Amino acid sequence: MTVEILIFGAGAVGAFYGSRLANAPDTQVSVVCRSNYKAVKANGFTVKSPQYGDYTWSPTRTFASPEDARKSKTKWDYIVVSTKALPDVSDDSQQLEGLVGDGTGIVLIQNGLGVEGPYNRRFPKATVLSAVTVISAAQPEHGLIQHNRWTRINVGPYLPEQGVEDEKAMACNKKFVELLNAGGVKDASAYSHAKLQLVRWHKIAINAAFNPSSVLSGGSSNATMALDSEAQLHIKGVMDEVLTTGPKVLNTQFPKEFATSEAILRSTQKNTSGSRPSMWADWESGKRMELEVILGNPIRIAREKGFEMPRLQSLYALLKLAQENRDKGNERSKL
Ligand SMILES: NC(=O)c1ccc[n+]([C@@H]2O[C@H](COP(=O)([O-])OP(=O)(O)OC[C@H]3O[C@@H](n4cnc5c(N)ncnc54)[C@H](OP(=O)(O)O)[C@@H]3O)[C@@H](O)[C@H]2O)c1
The missing domain is CATH 1.10.1040.10 (N-(1-d-carboxylethyl)-l-norvaline Dehydrogenase; domain 2)
Known part of the structure; x- marks a missing residue:
């Protein structure tokens, strides 16, 4: 069955990992853009990478806003959040209202501590996956993703209640890492919440x-x-x-x-x-x-x-x- 993935925050990190996930079999990867919407809608992303070469990636659907994505009524298996984490500016979890179902895995690929809380509180039935990446990537112009080096990404289910082992969350986590591996990211690993x-x-x-x-x-x-x-x-x-x-x-x-x-x-x-x-x-x-x-x-x-x-x-x-x-x-x- 096709896995539907939505990238929310299609900048350097989001577009890079989106383009890799799109390479895994049976995935459809869509993006919510903001300032790069026109460029990406017209020409997709150009990714330049010393590791993967230069390639163009056209997302399955390119949305101008979360509202636009809601109208598509797609059932998302994964929503990857790769905006800059700026809780002092906006609560980005709010933007996902109407996009997250009970079976959705929300994957946070962001730096910092405490990024998971707002998503976990707002969507208690969904699975929150916490991801840390060591990568060097930038978007020097709209739609151009420069991947410089590294692709290490560790992903773990966010299960803050002490000692909770949630099989659904662990399966969701494992599957996401497998998709990254299948998309060519060999150094993606599934970790426990604690690790x-x-x-x-x-x-x-x-x-x-x-x-x-x-x-x-x-x-x-x-x-x-x-x-x-x-x-x-x-x-x-x-x-x-x-x-x-x-x-x-x-x-x-x-x-x-x-x-x-x-x-x-x-x-x-x-x-x-x-x-x-x-x-x-x-x-x-x-x-x-x-x-x-x-x-x-x-x-x-x-x-x-x-x-x-x-x-x-x-x-x-x-x-x-x-x-x-x-x-x-x-x-x-x-x-
Ligand atoms: N880049 C790296 O090498 C690297 C390495 C490790 C970790 N990280 C972490 O990864 C996360 C993402 O970083 P990044 O470098 O990829 O940032 P980025 O290039 O600035 O990408 C973030 C994207 O999110 C978009 N966005 C923000 N709010 C949005 C909204 N409400 N609706 C739609 N799109 C929205 C931004 O659009 P606009 O352009 O319109 O603002 C931008 O395209 C950060 O937490 C960062 O610390 C980055």
Whole structure:
């Protein structure tokens, strides 16, 4: 039977994984676009990838909005959410009203902590799958997806009730990973709820260290920060703060195979591509940054359990104000 997949937020990550899922047998992959709608409707996506080559992908259906998608009355097996996670701007779970059925798997491919809650609360009968990807991809112009490197993606059912084993959710999770594998993403893995949350915390260590520091230091590349004698102490300090707090919050240890802060620093020092975190690109182009899910939520989640992360807290407080000041400046310049 054909598997119907809807990508909500067809930007760099969503369109890339959408194009891979479309390559799996018996899938139909559709997209909800926003600013790239006209370009994608007319010409589909062009994907450029060192791993998969250059190809064009025309989604089965291209919608201009969630409302447009609702009108199609399709029964979605999976809805992949790959918008930037900006809970301070909008509750994107609301956009999925009328699209999610009891049998739908909502797959969140987003950075940060606490992204699953709004979907889990709004759609208690659907299955929420939490996905963390290590990828470098961008959409430099509407409809053009530049995949630079990596495709690692770990997916786990979101089952926050302690000890719950939900067979439906686990089957939904396994099937999604199989579709990714069949679409050519060999390093997609199915994880348990508990392991996936550990992956989220581990990824936060990297994102919370490098992303805000790049913005606050005026656009440093990852390698520059990892090589500079003072900045590397700061970066390691932030990573260690998260890597020691996450296991305490989750009451479990990181598996041995997860990289240490020293190993992350060493591999970043070797990355001479000059790449900068995407938060810098968001800052520079005047867009909102994923501050709440990368800094605010980890701080609040840890605080609820009685743990403070002072380095993260400083980054959060300063960057939130910097963003407010920037946005006020933008408003002034419009007058
Ligand atoms: N790019 C990477 O290499 C990478 C790596 C790892 C993790 N991630 C994470 O993956 C997530 C997605 O990142 P991304 O880089 O793919 O972002 P992106 O390129 O900005 O894509 C997000 C897409 O969602 C669309 N969108 C947002 N709200 C929408 C709405 N209400 N209706 C329809 N479309 C909407 C945006 O449209 P507009 O263009 O109109 O705003 C954009 O096309 C983020 O959480 C990010 O941190 C990204």
